[in-house]
Amino acid sequence: MADLSMTTEPTPVPAATPMPARRSRLSRMRDSDLWHSFRGHPSAIFAACLLALVALTALFAPLITPQDPYDLSALELWNAEIPPIWNADGQMPYLLGTDTQGRDILSAILYGSRISLVIGFASVMVALAVGLTLGLIAGYFGGWIDNVIMRVGDVLLSMPFILIAILITAVATASLPTGLKDVLAAPILILAIAVPSWVQYARTVRASAMVERKKEYVQAARLIRVKSWRIMLHHILPNCLTPILVAATLNFGLAILSEATLSFLGVGMPPDQPSLGTLIRIGNQYLFSGLWWIVVFPAVQLCLIVVSVNMIGDWLRDALNPKLR
Amino acid sequence: MLAFLIKRTANAAFVMLAVALLAFTIFRFFGDPVEMMVNEQATQADRAELRERLGLNDGFVTQYTRFVTNAVQGDFGISYRNQQDVMVLIGDRFPATFELVLVATVISLVVGIPLGVITAVHRDSRLANALQLGSIVGVSLPSFVVGIMLILAFSVTLGWLPAFGRGETVDVGWWSTGLLTPSGRAALVLPAISLSTFQITLVMRLVRAEMLETLRTDYVKFARARGVPAARVQWVHALRNCLMPVITLTGMQIGNLIAFALVTETVFQWPGMGLLFIQAVTFVDIPVMAAYLMLVSFIFVALNTAVDVTYAWVDPRLRDDTAKAGGANG
């Protein structure tokens, strides 16, 4: 699934349209173009505002929620299963009701969004860092290094994304002691999502690096003994930023979805530090008991987040794709 | 051509060996197989004896070789949980998953292609924009949420369709099919829709992108100029040009759908390979996990290789390695 969003529309191969080496002014122009395009896209504006709202409420969750849903001693079973406030049995301060442990749903959603966003963001960052580094190395040096890196990538891409992620989390959780498992649940998920997705970045950068390194200016830079990492950093990387930015945005949405899916399947975040996926998994047991609010609100929040990320990614791709302009 | 074929096959074989290494490593080092096999009263001596008998004291390479040799012959051992031959277990469920994936694929093509054409032809119309927006929502909805909502609406509230299982199945040879009975077909509807949501939007977006390109080509413009009706040009001439990539995508996606079916199967308690795998994961049933991983990867790699080879056969330029290195990455 990782590379699908990319294959749907042909991404511009950066090497095919060589850009002048001086980038800074150009990128400024491009940014302003972007800004124009952004203002002309109400759906993108809407998505960005929504995402900002979600991110801010998640960030400041401890300040605005009535309860810390992770603090076991704050849960009071007497307050379990209170319906949302507009219902006759609703109670302040539980605006969206409580779950079967007396956990405030709104607090759980805000804290859960926090986990979902952090895991999504961090996994994209890890994948980017690994992918860019390995891609540059592979493309620039070529030879056996290239071979090894790309073969590992081939192997990863020959297994479905979700399968790798499940295996990593399952292996990690089964082999760690309970105490560590709780602490490491989030890092494991980040890793599980990042591992299968770095290959895509690496391939893009590698293709670009392979073309660039044959160019005269790189050869010249080499001759005057500019360090190879400087060449890579200053000349090759900027050239492939566009497709990578688009891919990273779309992958951010995908990463949030993957985290939710893993947690829903029971191999993600544990029930005492629930992410949105965990909340849906728990709420799913009460689907027919009339306790609809336990499952519906987290599901809505999850969909809102992913839809807005994807809207922004979609707009970004169209805006940056020269062919569609 | 032959050289290319050999090269691609060797490549695929290498990838499978690496997957096998991964599967084996999990198999060997994740959880102690002996702990999972013995009953709770076993003594330390019992355990040591079993360890020796299973060959767990042999060297890593010896054990890996044995694992691969057995795997090639389809022998993945006995499931810790069901105490049955793993390949038999997986073989029993393969038809369920395959039929689900097949129907989901058909739905995605039947719905996705027309939607893609409409959004491309009437670009920037209100309908196309709404569909585009809809497709973003489509890729963004987690398939388990879609499944839960479908059950809530069509099984619980309306009572039209079953919420779980496969209904009645009929055996055709070793293949158990649910397509031949009314209850089997009814049971298939909701899971197939839920699995195809993502795929529909994928097909739709691909068709739209390809159509946009094709509609700009001289060939289409020429046909229009010759007086062929617009609808015919769009739906026949242009669409025909887009089908190859769609078929390719569909072929390559089957592996992904099989893997992703495990989410759908969990929601709908669909007795396929995915549900077996998820249960194996929660029960730490390593032989089943290893076999499933190998099988799905095999399907994946085989499809990719087949697509590559077909392409190379159609377009000889792709056989040339240098052209490949500079070009697109599949």
Add this chain to the structure above:
Amino acid sequence: MKLRSLMLVSAAVAGLAGAAQAENVLKWGANRDIGSLDPYSYGDSFTINVLNHVYEGLVRYNEELKIEPALAESWEILDDQITWRFKLREGVTFHNGNPFTADDVVASLERVSHETSPLKGNLPAYVSSKVVDDLTVDITLNGTYPLLLNDLTNIHIFDKEWMEANDSLLPTDIGSGKEGFATYNANGTGPFIVESRQPDAKTVFVVNPDWWDTPKHNLDRIELTPVTSAATRVAALLSGEINFTNDAPVQDLPRLAAAPNVEVLEGVDLRTVMIGFPFRDTLVSGEPNPFKERSVREALYKAIDLDLIHQKVMRGKSRIAGATVAPPIPGYTEALDTLPGYDPDAAKALLAEAGVPEGLAFEFNCLSDGLVNEEQFCQAIASMWSRIGLSPKLDVAPRAVQTPKRTNGTTDVYTLGWATLPMLDAYSPLLQIFHTKEGNSGVFNWGGWSFPELDKLIDAAGSELDTPKRLAMETEALQIVKDEIIMIPLHQQPMAWAVTDAVTEMPLFPDNKPRLWFARVGSGS
């Protein structure tokens, strides 16, 4: 030869069932699948319960849960006091047509008590058995033992010839890397015959027309489908896809009861839910283990608001328990059934007095597929304990994952449900849980405790043939268990079955085991 005749039988039966498909079908949606078709290779009460429809024991429980003759017609204890002589029923045949004889009984007892059998603990006193004549068997025990019949209710009898022909005389040894024939084939004497089995998907049983007993049921066919998700099970019942479930989720009972086509059968299970403590020197974390102190155990007991759990988590359907066995179990007395009272302040004081550090972390091991609402009550208890200044680390996972940790002692505090099955006597938990771990005793003594005085009482009760005397000893032993707070009893869990109106008769048993040979469905369902 044998194999072919079995295949012929099942083919004929399958043909019959196919012809009469519109007939009486019980569609049973269970919360899980059976582990195997081999009751001896999978020591698990649900599996044994389901397979009891196919295999039978020498004796069985009747509708009042009293022991009555089944494959044995009568029995006596011989003069040496340790040998029991069983007279077998004549004219009984296995599903493959083989006659039932004393050879079958001996072979089955040898198989179940073989050292690789996970079920050997269910027949603790067994030493050997021998054929006296075709229909007479002697079973020799390791001492005087009052509860052999209770044990035998769940020891299923296999066909010796069938086992020999299929290399299944020993229990399936998973280490051998070969699957056992009996794992997916069955040949018993019971009221139903296995027609087909697809693990985790469907197991179909058809009626045995040649059953030796007069059937009270009118079923032609039982389709057992595991539906693990509680929500899906409810949906399936409401839509009539299944017409019986032996596990209706407690939280959905009001909705089910309100549905016009569904009837809910409720009761209190015999299963007592308990919390066990570690008695090792250190906790898993390496810290010294405070739970060896009685006062610390008492503090944890007092910190649990049993009434709140009863009302909120169990929705008022459980029975709060003070004793480690349920009232109907012989050995129970009302005096055992008292509560310490919920008092978090006293609990805190006790902890302080015992010098337990603030925020002491320990593992709390619960099952995600175990007791009724286990995950929920574990979370609730963890939150109650954290309110008296402890930091329980909740570890919830499936039984298959948790059991090794519990038996290896790589966890601290844990849950355990005990219904005294199949013995239905207080001796069962005393021997299997509370006795020091040695040989067949204390198999479930996961905390590693040892109270010599208690062991002495249990051993004495285990060889006392005089029932009132034996029960007095058991009660005394249970009192020690209670005074020492070896385990905290929480409640007897609720049990709820539900049937649609297609089912006309479904007796609910307090041991929570469906016995479908007593069930009837309306014709034409």
